[in-house]
Each structure stands twice: as structure tokens, then as C-alpha cells.
Amino acid sequence: MISERIFARGFGSFWRSVMPWSERGVRTINLALRERFDAPLELTSREDDRGFLNELAFRIAMVGFGRNLPPSDWGVFEESLQIAVNKMAHFVHEGLLPVSEPGKNEAILLARRLHSQLLFHSRHSNLVFSPFFNGCGFVDACEGDILSGATLIEVKSGVRAFGSPDIRQLLTYCALARAGGGPAIDSVSLINPRQGVSFDISLDNLSDLLAGCSSTQLLDQIIQFAVSGHPELIDGRL
Numbered sequence: 001m002i003s004e005r006i007f008a009r010g011f012g013s014f015w016r017s018v019m020p021w022s023e024r025g026v027r028t029i030n031l032a033l034r035e036r037f038d039a040p041l042e043l044t045s046r047e048d049d050r051g052f053l054n055e056l057a058f059r060i061a062m063v064g065f066g067r068n069l070p071p072s073d074w075g076v077f078e079e080s081l082q083i084a085v086n087k088m089a090h091f092v093h094e095g096l097l098p099v100s101e102p103g104k105n106e107a108i109l110l111a112r113r114l115h116s117q118l119l120f121h122s123r124h125s126n127l128v129f130s131p132f133f134n135g136c137g138f139v140d141a142c143e144g145d146i147l148s149g150a151t152l153i154e155v156k157s158g159v160r161a162f163g164s165p166d167i168r169q170l171l172t173y174c175a176l177a178r179a180g181g182g183p184a185i186d187s188v189s190l191i192n193p194r195q196g197v198s199f200d201i202s203l204d205n206l207s208d209l210l211a212g213c214s215s216t217q218l219l220d221q222i223i224q225f226a227v228s229g230h231p232e233l234i235d236g237r238l
Contacts, residue, residue: 001140004133004176007226008168014229015168018221019210022164028209029190029199030161038113038196043159045106053103054157057110057193058145059084062129064115065122081108110157113193118146118153121189125149133173134180137226144173150186152177157194166190167210174203174215175222186215 015022045053063080081104099107118127128147135141146153154170156162170188177185188206191198203215211218 001135001138003140004142004169004172007139008172009165011225011229014225015164018218018225021212022167022210025206025209026162026164026167029167029201033161033197033199036196037117037198038193040196041106041109041113041194044102049103050158053099053107054110054155054194056081056084056099056103056107057114057157058155060107060111061114061118064111065118065127065129078104078108080111110193113196114155114191117191117193117198118148121146121148121151121153131183133176133182136176136179136223138229139172139176139226142173142176147183147185148189150184151189151200152185152187153189153191155191155193157192159194161195162190162192162199167206171206171218171222175219175226178219179223179226 019025060080063083081099121127125148130143130145131147131152132143133141144152145155152170152173154166154173156166170190174185174188177183185203187200187202189198189200201209207213207215207218
């Protein structure tokens, strides 16, 4: 069994065969992100710490929503940070805890930005953080980021533009949901609070953009490959 992340980043030949216009489609998506919901966040953290701070920011936003806290109060986010840190004690051995003051400020800023975007999604449906998806074939069970009704939201807080692996990961979650009788998903959303950009698209439009077919057809091809493919070939040769 392999993780959904490894699946999304490997198997280049398979992904190219089912989504022949993937690179062009991803460029189209990034070109559409001209209007930002916020300016790019100034980089103050070390590159090695950034992944941890992104995870911390996500957990702060999750705590805030879980406790129905208002987004305008800085002290509220400081309180949520302490709760999030307490749940991340396993990072102590990696030297990432305790969090420095600049790191705390960066995580809180990211959390506030993410919180503001999630408020739009929560207007019409409750948010489910870390939705669970049953495994399928050689792809192991996993958790996504956020589910808002029939919209699956993935948060990517890197410094780069959205890439093909980000889209593949979203589609993998959708395929697992379809294969395992999970929640019905008809649209997806990418949010990058660090860059201040987001993108929403229906699953059918995304499938047409990347593969020239319906989402049902594309997801079924992903499911079929996961069931009958060869997980040992994850070094890019497949």
C-alpha cells in the first residue's frame, strides 16, 4: 500500500495517459489566479520550518472553526495556537517545538487568511476537517483537508504555483470517495493562504480541462488503475 501523496507524485506515464492535457490545464488554472484575496506573505521563516508552520496554521484554523471563534480577534488565534501546539507534541524530537515568536506570528497570519476563505465555504454547509477516505487497491486509506458539502478543499501553503501533483491528489481523494462509498464530491477548491490565491472548479469542468472526458470516466480510470496497477513502480518509470 502507498499513500495518496506518493500516488499523486509518481506514476507519470499513467497520469499522462488519462490526463493528456494536464500541464496545459494547470497553466490555465494558475493564469486564472490574477485576483488575489491577499498579498503574498513576506517570507520570514526558514525554508526547513515552512512545512511545519503550514501544518500548524491549518490546525489553528481547524481549532478556531471547531470552537466557533470569531476571526477578527488576534487573541483568539493566539489561544487556538496553544491548543494546536499541544496536539503536535510529536514534532518536539524534530526540533520544531517550541515555536519561535516569528514562527508563531507567521502561523497565526496564515491561519487568519485561511479562516477568512473558509468562512465563504461555511456559509452554505458545515466544514468537515480531515475527511476520511477508504483505501482502494494499492492506495492506502487517508485523510483530505476539508470537505464543505460536496466541495473538497485542499490547502497548499507553499511559495510555488499550484502544480499537477496538487490536482492529482485532489482527484485521488475524489476517486477514493467514489470507490469506497464516501461523500459525494462534485467540485474542488485549492487555497494557498501564503500566496493569497484560491481556485474553485466543478469536478466535471476540471476533468474536461485535463482529460477531455466526464469526471465519472476519469475517476473510474483512476480506480481501475489503483485496483490493477503495479505499486512497486513508483520511481517515475511507469
